[in-house]
Amino acid sequence: MRKPLVVLAAxxxxxxxxxxxxxxxxxxxSKISVRSSVKAPWPGEATxxxxxxxxxxxxxxxxxxxxxxxxxxxxxxxRSGGAFxxxxxxxxTRTSYRVVAxxxxxxxxxxxxxxxxxxxxxxxxxxxxxxxxxxxxRVSPMRAGVPVVVQRKIGSAWSxxxxxxxxxxGLIEFPVASNVTDYRAGVRAPGATTWTxxxxxxxxxxxxxxxxxxxxxxxxxxxxxxxxxxxxGKRMCSATSPKNSYVLKGHLRLKVTADNNPDxxxxxxxxxxxxxxxxxxxxxxxxxxxHAKFKYGTFAxxxxxxxxxxxxxxFWLQSAGVPEIDVAEYFGDGRPRGGLxxxxxxxxxGTSTDWVRVGTESxxxxxxxxxxxxxxxxxxxxxxxxxxxxxxVFRVDGVETFRTTQLRSEDEHYLxxxxxxxxxxxxxxxxxxxxxxxxxxxxxxxxxx
Numbered sequence: 001m002r003k004p005l006v007v008l009a010a011x012x013x014x015x016x017x018x019x020x021x022x023x024x025x026x027x028x029x030s031k032i033s034v035r036s037s038v039k040a041p042w043p044g045e046a047t048x049x050x051x052x053x054x055x056x057x058x059x060x061x062x063x064x065x066x067x068x069x070x071x072x073x074x075x076x077x078x079r080s081g082g083a084f085x086x087x088x089x090x091x092x093t094r095t096s097y098r099v100v101a102x103x104x105x106x107x108x109x110x111x112x113x114x115x116x117x118x119x120x121x122x123x124x125x126x127x128x129x130x131x132x133x134x135x136x137x138r139v140s141p142m143r144a145g146v147p148v149v150v151q152r153k154i155g156s157a158w159s160x161x162x163x164x165x166x167x168x169x170g171l172i173e174f175p176v177a178s179n180v181t182d183y184r185a186g187v188r189a190p191g192a193t194t195w196t197x198x199x200x201x202x203x204x205x206x207x208x209x210x211x212x213x214x215x216x217x218x219x220x221x222x223x224x225x226x227x228x229x230x231x232x233g234k235r236m237c238s239a240t241s242p243k244n245s246y247v248l249k250g251h252l253r254l255k256v257t258a259d260n261n262p263d264x265x266x267x268x269x270x271x272x273x274x275x276x277x278x279x280x281x282x283x284x285x286x287x288x289x290x291h292a293k294f295k296y297g298t299f300a301x302x303x304x305x306x307x308x309x310x311x312x313x314x315f316w317l318q319s320a321g322v323p324e325i326d327v328a329e330y331f332g333d334g335r336p337r338g339g340l341x342x343x344x345x346x347x348x349x350g351t352s353t354d355w356v357r358v359g360t361e362s363x364x365x366x367x368x369x370x371x372x373x374x375x376x377x378x379x380x381x382x383x384x385x386x387x388x389x390x391x392x393v394f395r396v397d398g399v400e401t402f403r404t405t406q407l408r409s410e411d412e413h414y415l416x417x418x419x420x421x422x423x424x425x426x427x428x429x430x431x432x433x434x435x436x437x438x439x440x441x442x443x444x445x446x447x448x449x
Contacts, residue, residue: 032116041090044192065096090123128198136398216247223285237272244283254283254419276426284418300384302443305330307377310430311421313440317413328383
């Protein structure tokens with residue numbers, strides 16, 4: 001499984017490499033290079049200050065500024081290549097450090113005194129947030145692998161529900177009590193003794209429905225193919241096939257594939273050759289016929305979306321009425337704004353074709369998922385919406401990305417999972433050589449009420 005204000009610890013380097021030189025350092029040759037092993041240290045975290053100054057076995061001294069004076073912290077000798085390392089504990093007080101190699105004589109050669117420039121180290125506590133529906137711990141700045149606990153309050157004491165290492169996704173599975181119970185999450189920097197805790201989160205809902213895709217027979221019973229062999233609307237060159245949705249290793253897989261035998265009685269084959277290179281088949285299933293329908297609650301799915309463009313994967317809610325609720329749609333890697341959207345669609349009364357759309361292609365969601373590296377196609381993430389009488393709140397991995405009070409409805413909605421290729425998707429974007437990667441996996445779908 002699977003941003004609040006990001007609080008960054010400042011490691012400030014000025015005057016070029018590592019800080020403004022002091023008056024005494026300007027009198028010496030500032031040729032000692034020093035850097036910190038952690039750019040954003042947490043309070044109490046061990047931070048290494050490493051560098052080089054020739055030759056080997058030379059005594060170097062770490063100093064810190066105390067008032068107007070520099071005082072010794074530690075001494076060591078350089079190793080092969082002149083390398084040295086010191087370890088300090090980061091605190092919330094901005095501390096100035098420097099490294100001194102005094103004038104010395106080694107093997108009849110005299111080496112002049114050298115100083116590093118000043119290195120400033122300051123820690124800031126991470127920001128920890130906890131959501132329960134779905135269960136997710138978010139740490140900013142993100143630090144995968146640090147110790148993390150999730151605790152439940154029993155009486156006046158806190159008891160661990162989870163004690164583990166924080167995964168890169170931040171998503172942690174744990175059972176949430178159906179009765180009213182307070183939870184909190186805590187993280188601790190490597191080597192530190194103090195914990196930083198989130199605000200308390202209170203359980204208030206029960207798991208009303210879930211699909212874990214452990215049984216292949218769920219397709220055809222709970223989930224049924226929608227719009228089979230039908231070309232219509234904005235998908236005149238693509239049709240849904242039951243072969244494009246199946247259970248694989250505990251996941252639902254939805255695919256887009258080439259349609260090598262289109263029925264000319266159903267589709268204009270020649271015209272479709274000008275729209276994305278011909279006809280395709282797609283996967284789409286829903287719970288409409290199994291009567292799994294819901295009005296209010298939290299609707300969530302853990303999904304790894306497709307990478308190629310020219311199609312869009314989706315988790316959405318639909319009813320005989322309105323609106324259509326697109327919890328998450330992903331249009332493939334490479335879109336400037338990230339390609340991940342949350343939308344509500346409604347057709348005003350008295351009209352047949354004009355739709356009202358409320359929502360966004362979420363830059364916030366892009367930042368949440370990528371951390372500068374990943375996309376919704378490179379790993380599983382949880383996409384959810386809270387639907388209440390007051391409106392809608394959309395989240396990614398438990399973090400709010402969009403909310404609105406518009407287009408509220410009392411209609412019951414059923415669940416839909418799809419990977420489809422509309423004519424608009426395919427034009428200029430569909431690369432058929434990438435169809436082997438055109439699949440979307442769904443780990444689970446859950447509803448809390």
